[in-house]
Structures are given as structure tokens and as C-alpha cells.
Amino acid sequence: MSLDLATTRRIAKLARIGLEDAELESVRQKLDGILGWVDQLSEVDVEGVPPMVGTEMEALRQREDVVTDGNCREAVLSCAPETSGPFYTVPKVVE
Amino acid sequence: MSYVIEGKTGNWEIVVGLEVHAQIISQSKLFSGASTKFGGEPNTQVSLVDAAFPGMLPVINRECVAQAVRTGLGLNARINLESRFDRKNYFYADLPQGYQISQFAHPIVGEGTIEIELAGGETRQIGITRLHMEQDAGKLLHDQDPTRSFVDLNRAGVALMEIVSEPDIRAPEEAGAYLRKLRQILRYLGTCDGNMEEGSMRADVNVSVRKAGEPFRTRCEIKNVNSIRFVMQAIEVEAARQVEIWENGGEVDQETRLFDPGRGETRTMRSKEDAHDYRYFPDPDLLPLVIEQAWVDGLKAALPELPDAKRARFQKDYGIPFYDAGVLVAEQSVADFFETVAKGRDGKLAVTWVTGDLFAALNRTGRTIENSPVSAEALGKMLDLISDGTINGKIAKDVFEDMVETGESPDAIVEKKGLKQVTDTGVIDAAVDAIMAKHADKVEEFRSGKDKLFGFFVGQVMKETKGKANPALVNEALKAKLNG
Secondary structure: OOOOHHHHHHHHHHOOOOOOHHHHHHHHHHHHHHHHHHHHHHHOOOOOOOOOOOOOOOOOOEEOOOOOEOOOHHHHHOOOOOEEOOEEEEEOOOO | OOOEEEEOOEEEEEEEEEEEEEEOOOOEOOOOOEEOOOOOOOOOOOOOOOOOOOOOOOOEEHHHHHHHHHHHHHOOOOEOOEEOOEEEEOOOOOOOOOEEEEOOOOOOEOOEEEEEEOHHHOEEEEEEEEEEEEEOOOEEEOOOOOOEEEEEOOOOOOEEEEEEEOOOEOOHHHHHHHHHHHHHHHHHHOOOOOOOOOOOEEEEEEEEEEOOOOOOOOOEEEEEEOOHHHHHHHHHHHHHHHHHHHHOOOOOOOOEEEEEOOOOEEEEOHHHOOOOOOOOEEOOOOOOEEOOHHHHHHHHHOOOOOHHHHHHHHHHHHOOOHHHHHHHHOOHHHHHHHHHHHOOOOHHHHHHHHHHHHHHHHHHHOOOHHHOOOOHHHHHHHHHHHHOOOOOHHHHHHHHHHHHHHOOOHHHHHHHHOOOOEOOHHHHHHHHHHHHHHOHHHHHHHHOOOOOHHHHHHHHHHHHOOOOEOHHHHHHHHHHHHHO
């Protein structure tokens, strides 16, 4: 398996990682190495084996439908790079 | 019924499938304990889970699962006892996690159907592909600042059901009928309030066109249309756009578009260029959701009567026509009102009064059935007064108007105004005699063959008795005396 530059650029874009053209080839090589390493798993014959969905086989824990959380605006906004009054703010995104 | 676009190269039919996002009615969010209430102060109904703080883990709300199952049952759909949650990855300012928790490969509900009714009473089955649960996103406000968008996460993490139809819809009108029927079912079930203005129900519309007999061509998806009327308009203009492209030798690109109701056109939604690369994978924070058949059976047993069943029962139990029954069951509150009025009474008389005089009064006074000026019990009592001969149908109209105005009981109004029907033949005979004496010339004309005048005499006698005379007795007395 070999990753090409266009795919590398696309993966970076989907992950919102800005890459300079100069870095592209080295990132491509590293990613390619990782993918090649992980790809060894495909040598295992898993025919008829259901996908593993978790390490513990208990059922999903469920909660009752009651309001137990919220009303913590200060905490919620505390780490935001930018806020205005009760809101987070971000560079304008309009369709 | 078929909807056809006449192009230069012949007729085109349209192929439409709908994805409806319906907000689940619950107290708290799908994976956090924050409130779902609409219209709260910005960012107060947000937990650290909803704001995607590192290390916060989602815990599923059992009631949201129940609501999804109820909806599946209401759509005659298969319930999957094991379903899973996946991460749908994309970046947008209203999505703090950077992914939406959704169900991709294993939804909680599988195939079902909705029966829609078209003009003229024709019905069609529209297939449901699936229903799955997912998280709603936050809300962006663009009008607060010239260069910044403001983010309110109160809605982030509220439970949604995405209900996907098969591409079975062939006309804008069918899309409208489908949405109305789906909304009606959701409201009956109490699983979504169906309020499109507040955004608690939204539709994505998939549209393509083809010549008769062809396989499907490329479709476009029109996102987030927020009224039934706009859905129908969007389908029309998008289908016309695609026909024009194909007929001019072009290719329709599969893309996401927005409908602009002001301009009556659809346009490309650029931010969604990479939208189809969501890189779904199973959410490692959530184990498979396993539910018991016995629990599903319990939910099924507790479901309310749904519109189709109620309509059939109204037709059978109250002897009213298909159309009228449809009007009554359109809203559950109207159906309940009708049943209170009709129980133990003449169903046809009840439906006439509810859909006639009562609806007119609601319209005129700007009220809804929930705060009707005349209660169902009071209207029922008035029907009793008609049935037992206390008042006639004409006086009943006046009594009803009085009830609308004063809110008094029908008995009190009849008593107070002396509206009791006159059945004393002596009184009626006297009135007939008086009228005949007053209009001797007309009596002459009648007797020389001008039969039409009978109605005139009936009118005059009713007027003489202030409308209170029993019309059958008046007819009888007039016939005897005029012909005698």
C-alpha cells in the first residue's frame, strides 16, 4: 500500500491540519509507514469472526430521563478562546 | 396521479426521498443530563459533555431510546434489538465534539411504511428505510456582529430521530402529504412536537429526475428545509433545474444544496464540499445498545390509538364518511373533542356541528380547540336538546352563538330567552290562521296553482313564532289549511 500526495493533502484538510508543501512529502512517508504497520492486521484471517465492539461485554449503561446537569455557563465558556457575553464567538460562518 | 415535467426531449418524472430530523421529546439530552427546554438563556442548558470537554463520557438516556422505539412501532417498522452508535466526523462551529454521535451501520429501527392520502382520497404506501438516533447540533447566530458568529450550545446534544424514506415519492404533493402524515403520527405518539418553525422537525430533500422506465439518475440533497410548503417548492425548482441541465447535454453533480425561498431557487452549499467523507467509525465510548423484546412489547401495548386506526373506528362506530373522519383525526385534540360530543349521541349530527359551526366559531374568535369557547360537554348537551325536541335546528344555531359569546350552558340560554320549541298545535294553528288572513291574496295564488308559495308561508309562520315552532308541525298545519 502506498499513500499518494493528493490523498495526504486531503486527509490533512479533513482533519483541519494546515500543511506546507515542503512538509507534505515527509508527512506522507510517516503516514504511509503507520498505515503499512497497521495493515499487517489484514494478514489475520477473521472470516466469520464478528467485529469486536468493546473490551467489556456488559450492556450499555443507561440513565433515567431527568435534568441533572447544565447551568454552568461560566465553566462551559471558561476555556473558549473568544466569547462575547453569554456566547462563544467564532469567525463568521455564513452560507 | 402523476406529476410530469414536460421537457424539450419529452416527459420527465421526479424521484424524491426525504430525510426528516425530528427532535425527540424528553426532559434531558441524549447523552447528558442537561435540559432540552426550548428558549432558555444562551449556554445555560449545556453540560461539560455537550461542550465536549476532554474526558467527558456520554451516558444514554433510556427515555430517548423508548421514544425512538415508539416511533418505529408507529411506523410499522422493524425494531432492532441490537443497535450501535458511530461517530460521524466533520468540523463546524455548532459541533463542539468535531463529530456527531449517530447510528450508521446499525440503526435502532429498520424498514417500515407510511400510508399517505392524496387529493381525491387515493392512498399510497411510502416506504421507510430506517430510523436512527443522533445528536442535534448547537445554534449559530450570524446577526449579532459584523465579523463574528455567536454560538449557543443549548440545543447541542438534544436527541434527534432521523427518519429516512425510500425514494418512493413522485410528486411535490406526495412529499407534502408524507410530511403531514409523519408529523401527525409523531404528535399522536408524543415523540416529537413536529413544530417546523421552531426547528424541532426539519427535512432534507433528495431529488433526481428521470425518463419513465429509466434507472435512477444522480440526485441532489437540499438541506434543512423548514416548512412543508418550502419542501414542495424546493422539489419543483430543483427538478426543473436538473431537467434543464440534462436536456442541455450536461451532467447533474451529486451535491448538497440550499433552498432560498426568497429567490425561489436552490444553490450549492460550499461548506459541504467534503460532506460525504464523514469517516464513520464505531464510537469507542459507547457499547452496543441492547434492548429486550419484552420491553418493546410493553411499549407497544401502551401506544395510543394512531390516526389511521382512529379514522377507521370513527367511520365504523359513528357512521361518518371517510373524509369527515379524516378531518376529525387530523389533530388528536379535535378527535378527542369530537368523541366527547358524539359519545352516546348521533355521530353524524356531532360531526356536522364540530366541523361546521364549531370550526367557524374557532376561526372567527381566533381560538384553538384546546381553549374552545364552547366545551365538548356543552355542545353535547345542546345536541341533546335538539334530539329530544326541546329546540329545533334553526334555534340551535342561535343558542350556539350565544354559548360562544357568553359561555353559558345551553339549558340556561334556552330557559332565559324562552327559546323552547313550540309543539302546541293550538298555538301553531293560530299562527297559521293569522298569516293566512294577513296574506289572503297569496293564499288565492297558492290555491290557483302557485305551489312555490308554500315556502313563503312556512317562513312567515316561523317568523310569527320567532323561529320556535316545530317545523314539521308547521308544515302539517299549513298543508291542511291551505289545501282545505
